Amino acid sequence: MALVISGLSMSLDGYITGPDVTREHQLGVGGDILHRWLWEPFPEDTAVLDGMVASAGAILMGRRSYDLAEGDGGWGDGGPAGQLPCFVLTHNPPAPETVRAPAVFTFVSEGIEAAVKAAKDAAGDGVVGVHGASAAQQCLAAGLLDEIQIHLVPVLLQSGTPLFENLGDRQYQLERTDVVPSGNATHLRFKVHY
Amino acid sequence: MALVISGLSMSLDGYITGPDVTREHQLGVGGDILHRWLWEPFPEDTAVLDGMVASAGAILMGRRSYDLAEGDGGWGDGGPAGQLPCFVLTHNPPAPETVRAPAVFTFVSEGIEAAVKAAKDAAGDGVVGVHGASAAQQCLAAGLLDEIQIHLVPVLLQSGTPLFENLGDRQYQLERTDVVPSGNATHLRFKVHY
Incomplete structure (x- = not known):
């Protein structure tokens, strides 16, 4: 069964963007450093990314991530990792004629359980990579997230x-299963124990 | 010159205690896990702690940490690492007769610069260990903190x-200089670039 894993770049004080996010500056003021490991990778960064890409079988994302992908310079004409099936969690699917890659994107309006199930079915033995904070939060709060990569x-x-917000009124016990230090970041992997 | 280094146990979502801190439960609800590396150490945890103790020349702390130390089960009859000189940052020093170890504790009311200077002078070639979040925040905001151990x-x-609050209206660039994983925690060390 496919594992559901979120991967997010985070500052030591817990932010995935700086302030004042715009379409042109999606990482906000000072936030570009969060993705430096992708843009100016050390060999350790490349190895981590390659591992994520190699294991991915499907992508789950929120509507906001999809909208950003459809914007200028976005990857809305294909999946973020080639032609992987992408499931977009939304109560408000876009008009079909606006979707540039209808074979890649599936819009799920029936909630997080349905979206995760659809993504798992499509992923086969691969990983369901959860893209964006909102989708990761919803998966975690629903007890559906197997691992968190930070x-x-x-x-x-x-x-x-x-x-880490919108996670409901409980605490979460994690287990750190991997650490890969690079000159840009410390790549950490945690199993979630519900 | 002595380096000024804070050491704090933090959850992945940035808390150094759980909610509902009391004198009896100083780490709050669910927070005991933060200090498990001290109470049930793996060999890697012990090595990290031994390194901190061996390098320490003086302690800088806030009034709240001092009050907790003076409480039942506290270490107010001596320094947290034996008889190291401890400098307590406070606008309201306790009555001298209430101080159990007057040779250990010095109370500084002239602000963070004065407290750091006094602690550095006392530390000699050792490290000034900053104890507690408030003292660490004040040192960082004043540009006086050399390293953060998390x-x-x-x-x-x-x-x-x-x-990470009360740090003023700016961002801080850090450089991760060490990573020590254990079964309890990931011990990270960062240099602060002002």
């Missing part, structure tokens, strides 16, 4: 988009 | 005492 970046952004 | 614990506490 690319921990050595910066204090002090404001922006916090990763 | 003992990153695999748990999402979701509320409690956040570590």
